[in-house]
Amino acid sequence: MCRSRTKVLIVIVMFVLHGCAERNPTEPAAGQTMAQPEVKSTTADGMASEADSANQxxxxxxxxxxxxxxxxxxxxxxxxxxxxxxxxxxxxxGLGIKTxxxxxxxxxxVxxxxxxxxxxxHMPHGYDGISNSRGKELxxxxxxxxxxxxxxxxxGKHRSPTAAAVACIGAGLIATGSGEAFLTHAGTGENYRGLYASAREAIRFENAELDRLAIEFEETVDVSHIAEAMVEIENRFAKLKKLEQLNWDRSAVANLGLDASHEALLLRESYAELIRVLDFANEREGFEDALRSSEIEAKQxxxxxxxxxxxxxQLPPDSVRQAFALVAKSCASCHKKYRDVPLSEK
Known part of the structure; x- marks a missing residue:
């Protein structure tokens, strides 16, 4: 009888030991929680989200x-x-925006x-990229x-997507390395090399570093004269481009409350004013010639x-379309050579 009981006990012990050996070594025992591995996921649009540094x-x-x-x-x-x-x-x-x-x-x-x-x-920056100091402030x-x-x-296609990406990466809201993908989503032009470089090279700042940063967030700040002039030129050109997209149709122009020749005059005067006040000794070589050529084309x-x-x-002659094409070409050429050059190349 004792021998029978002993055999039964041996069988039970062997069964238990066998079960333990078969269990997955990472499986938690009853009443315990299995430690989760660090997760690095990728969202549907291909942007990585690091669990230890940024929210998905x-x-x-x-x-x-x-x-x-x-x-x-x-x-x-x-x-x-x-x-x-x-x-x-x-x-x-209505969207709940506060700032x-x-x-x-x-x-x-304001x-x-x-x-x-x-x-x-007001935290302006140029098309050539975002400096480290401005990135930290953002x-x-x-x-x-x-x-x-x-x-x-x-x-909303070039500077603001870059600023948003640099700011969110810097604050740890999104993952480092995800900025370029956001610019692509927003439609930022590939020719804005400085902006793409800023998004690509954006870094996360430590909270202590941001805490130490002393800055007053002002409603408006003064910008350089050239920056103000370029804003004016861009606004004038945008209106003319809208008219060109409407094929300069007289009725469509009238419905917008615009005077086409007057807008061209204001564009020309914007160039003339910038040429008058700018100290070209401090500007890059060829910039003065580019502005003077643009002034002549705006006059044409x-x-x-x-x-x-x-x-x-009702519709204009080809001379109008040809003149506008020259103005547009000059703008694009000047931007590529002077405005959109990355900060690292200046």
Missing amino acids: FKTERITTSLLPNAWRIHPKVISGGLPEGDAAFRELA IISVDGAKPD SLARAHGLRYV AKAVRDLPGPIYVHCHH LEESLTDWEKQST
């Missing part, structure tokens, strides 16, 4: 009526174009923002200012439009 996110196109090219890069941050008019600011408020950051050179419409309970912060802004935050430039467009407006035809 997915870019999202925001459907709006009056906010150009609006994209959400993080739950707290949206990038887009200039809000123009009361209705656009109302739309921002607007302008990276454009033009002075923000009064309209205030009327809708929104705070404006990171502190998106970390500390009330959100959601709307970051905008003029068109003005004269072509003036001649056509004296006629009764």
Whole structure:
């Protein structure tokens, strides 16, 4: 009898030991939680999200009526174009926006923002990229200012997506290395090499470093005369481009409340004023010649439009289209050679 009991006990012990040997060594015992490995995931749009340094996110196109090219890069941050008019600011408020950051050179419409309970912060930067110091300031802004935050430039395609990416990476809101992908989503032109370099090279700043950074987030800041002039030139050219897209149709131009030849005149005067006040000794070689050529081409467009407006035809002659094509070509050439050159190459 004792021998039988002993045999039974031996069998039971062997069975238990066998079960332990078969168990996955990483499987937790009853009542214990298995340690989870570090996870690095990739969102549907290909942006890596590191669990130890950034929240997982997915870019999202925001459907709006009056906010150009609006994209959400993080739950707290949206990038887009200039809000123009009361209705656009109302739309921002409707999205729950609390703070607007302008990276454009033009002075923000602070009064309209205030009327809708929104705070404006002016942090302009150029098309040539974002300096390390400005990147750190942007990171502190998106970390500390009330959100959601709307970051905008003029068109919302180039500078604001870059600023949003650099800021969110710097504040640890999105993963380092994900900035370029966001620029691609937003439609940033590949020719803006300085902006892509800033997004690609953006780094995360330690919280202690951002805490030590002393900065007053101002509603408006002074920008250089050349920056102001370039904003004016860009605005004038944008209006002329809109008319060109409408084929200069007289009725369409009238409906927009614009005077085509007068817009060309204002463009020419903007070039003339910049040439008059700029100290070319401090500018890159060839910049003065480029501006003077642009002034001449703007004058040719003005004269072509003036001649056509004296006629009764609904659509303009080829001379208008040819003159505008020269103006557009000069703008693109000048931007490529002077404006869009990365900071590292200046």
